[in-house]
Amino acid sequence: MLTLHVSTNHEVTIHHNTAKCQSAYQIYRIDPSRQAGENRLDTAGNYFHSLIQTTDGHWLIDGIKQTVVIVSGNPQVHGALRATY
Known part of the structure; x- marks a missing residue:
């Protein structure tokens, strides 16, 4: 599997020794073992990280x-999603 993860628009809030980071992401996945048209899965959404x-x-x-x-x-391109779809 070939992947590209892009994370953007990081918004960080620090409070003493804790922090929160919110960002947007896109993940592009290509499975070269599958035929064209069936070999790609793209997802996008948000990450919420907490830090200490x-x-x-x-x-x-x-x-x-x-x-x-x-x-x-x-969705079959991503192993974790195979049972969901």
Whole structure:
């Protein structure tokens, strides 16, 4: 599987040693083992990340929520979606 993940419009809010980041994404997937017209799945939506700051000042992601707004193409291309569609 070939993929391209694009994440844009990052909006970060920091409060003491916690932070939230909201962004938009697009993911393009192509499965070269499938025939043209059946080998592509594109999705788009939003990511919601929560982060914590460690005592040494590094930031760690401690939660991710993904919402899917657009699904275009063949869901069979994505293994996790095969049972859903």
